[in-house]
Amino acid sequence: MTRDLQVGVVCTDQCDEPVIEQSVRPVGLRSHHQQTSLVIHALAIVFAGLLIGDLGDLLPSACFLVALALLSVAVGLIGQLLLILLTISIPLRSVPVPIDTRWGAIVPITAMWFAQRRRVSRAQVSVSLLLLISASFIAVSSLWARDAAEALEGGASLVLLAVACFTAARVCLFREVAKAVYIWALGISFLGLLSYMAGIGLSERGGRLQGLLANANGAGVAAVLLLGIAPFLGRRAVSVAVPISLTAIVLTQSRSSALAAMVICLVWGASWTYRHLGWAGTASAVLVLGPLGAFGLLLLPWQQQSGLLRTDNSRSEIWEFFIQQFQMSPWIGVGWGGAGRSENFHLVMMAELGLLGGALAAVVTIMILVRLGRMGAPGAALALGILVSSVFEGWLLVGGSAFAWAVWLVTSVTPERTQRTRKIRADS
Numbered sequence: 270m271t272r273d274l275q276v277g278v279v280c281t282d283q284c285d286e287p288v289i290e291q292s293v294r295p296v297g298l299r300s301h302h303q304q305t306s307l308v309i310h311a312l313a314i315v316f317a318g319l320l321i322g323d324l325g326d327l328l329p330s331a332c333f334l335v336a337l338a339l340l341s342v343a344v345g346l347i348g349q350l351l352l353i354l355l356t357i358s359i360p361l362r363s364v365p366v367p368i369d370t371r372w373g374a375i376v377p378i379t380a381m382w383f384a385q386r387r388r389v390s391r392a393q394v395s396v397s398l399l400l401l402i403s404a405s406f407i408a409v410s411s412l413w414a415r416d417a418a419e420a421l422e423g424g425a426s427l428v429l430l431a432v433a434c435f436t437a438a439r440v441c442l443f444r445e446v447a448k449a450v451y452i453w454a455l456g457i458s459f460l461g462l463l464s465y466m467a468g469i470g471l472s473e474r475g476g477r478l479q480g481l482l483a484n485a486n487g488a489g490v491a492a493v494l495l496l497g498i499a500p501f502l503g504r505r506a507v508s509v510a511v512p513i514s515l516t517a518i519v520l521t522q523s524r525s526s527a528l529a530a531m532v533i534c535l536v537w538g539a540s541w542t543y544r545h546l547g548w549a550g551t552a553s554a555v556l557v558l559g560p561l562g563a564f565g566l567l568l569l570p571w572q573q574q575s576g577l578l579r580t581d582n583s584r585s586e587i588w589e590f591f592i593q594q595f596q597m598s599p600w601i602g603v604g605w606g607g608a609g610r611s612e613n614f615h616l617v618m619m620a621e622l623g624l625l626g627g628a629l630a631a632v633v634t635i636m637i638l639v640r641l642g643r644m645g646a647p648g649a650a651l652a653l654g655i656l657v658s659s660v661f662e663g664w665l666l667v668g669g670s671a672f673a674w675a676v677w678l679v680t681s682v683t684p685e686r687t688q689r690t691r692k693i694r695a696d697s
Contacts, residue, residue: 337373341380346441350449350678352377353433358457358671359481371426371669378433384440393438396681399636400431403629403666410605410622423605426668433674434681443682447501450675454495455510457481458517461488465520478520489526490658490672492517497533497651498679501644525661529654536653540646584661587612594620602626611663618666633665637676640683648683 337356341349356373408424437446461480480488492514499510518526542551591613594603602623611617614633618626634656641652655665655676664670 333370334373334376337376338380341377346381346384346445347449347452349377349381350437350441350446351453353678354449354453354671354674357669357674358453372429374429374433374674378429378436381436381440386439390438393681393683394435396438396636396640396677397431397435399632400427400434400666400677403633404428404431404668406622406625406629407605407666410602423668427666428668430668430674430677434677437678438681441682443679443684444501446678446682447498450494450679451498451502451506451510453671453675454491454498455513457491458488458495458513461491462513462517462520477522478517480517480521485521486523486525486662487672489518489521489523490662490664492521493526493529493533493654493658494672494675496530497647497654500537500647500650525658529657532657533650533654536646536650540650584612588616591616591620595623599623600625611667613661614659614663614665617663629666634659637680640680644683651679 337352341352344352353374356377357371404424404427407427457480461478461482464480465478477485478488479485480491482488482491495510496514499506515530518530539551539555546553591608594608595616597603600623602619602621602625605621608617608620615627615630618630620626622629637655638649638652641648641655644651659665662672664672665676667673
């Protein structure tokens with residue numbers, strides 16, 4: 270039997286060197302799978318349609334899980350990753366299912382285990398270990414705060430994310446995960462824009478785009494992830510992502526997402542300048558364009574309380590509250606979920622888990638920078654965009670957040686080293 274050693278090039282021309290991934294996948298194994306996929310999809314649609322009716326308490330859950338299982342079998346790895354992200358990001362609130370449908374992610378994760386394995390490095394396993402350690406801290410902190418429900422939900426959901434990351438590192442190439450995240454973020458952003466332009470009530474609130482996630486800041490984060498992941502898939506993906514993501518960010522009026530997008534674009538610009546002009550040209554460009562950019566910002570029509578260019582700090586009181594919570598219990602914090610809101614990842618970790626939480630937040634920051642930074646300029650831009658968002662949002666270690674799932678799935682499958690592109694064929 271002849272086997273192709275598939276090669277995944279995951280960096281575009283913005284990288285100094287492309288990152289090559291190799292995974293042996295026998296040719297022709299999916300022929301029977303392809304022949305039966307239409308039947309399986311049809312059955313999945315039938316079971317999903319049963320959810321519309323009033324079927325009692327348990328039958329809707331069974332129909333939901335059966336439909337999800339059939340879809341997980343019928344689609345490939347990218348489809349399974351998409352099912353995971355969609356299940357986490359869009360819970361079926363309007364369907365009478367008496368379970369949290371986000372736990373349905375267990376089904377496509379299990380299906381992924383039947384894909385062909387590839388060797389997992391220690392560094393890739395380290396992402397799952399970090400998430401498991403975080404889950405144990407969250408569970409212990411919640412029990413200390415006498416919140417058993419939070420210990421079960423917060424800790425268990427993070428364990429599920431750790432299992433998903435290990436599974437992805439075991440069977441997926443980086444490009445496959447990047448493509449799944451790109452399609453998911455593109456769908457969330459594009460459909461959000463369409464619903465906003467169509468005047469659908471749930472997609473807009475107070476003049477701000479909320480999209481399918483019914484949250485303006487969440488829609489902005491999805492647009493940032495779309496912008497950051499696009500360079501790994503080529504120029505066409507970037508040309509599609511840039512106008513959609515920037516339009517969505519402007520309409521959401523999310524200043525944190527606008528700042529993250531600005532950082533991503535600045536890293537891209539610095540990389541392009543360095544590759545064409547060298548260090549001297551880059552330094553000259555910074556010295557010339559930096560003051561001009563700052564002067565241009567001063568000329569913008571800033572407003573006090575409305576629009577993307579509003580100047581008030583709506584999070585200042587919340588941040589002060591987090592600092593007060595930390596001062597009340599600096600060593601062990603007030604317990605996971607005790608701070609109430611999640612407006613700054615690092616402050617929330619310190620308020621709820623104390624100094625240990627601050628150390629854990631620092632490790633998370635370093636992990637993202639190191640793992641994604643080795644992917645060249647696109648990886649550094651994506652990492653910085655994520656970390657800028659974390660200054661204003663606190664979802665990085667929230668197991669029920671689709672943004673956390675997208676970030677950690679990408680981080681877990683980052684290749685270990687770079688090398689020049691070559692095609693390899695193995696015969697056996």
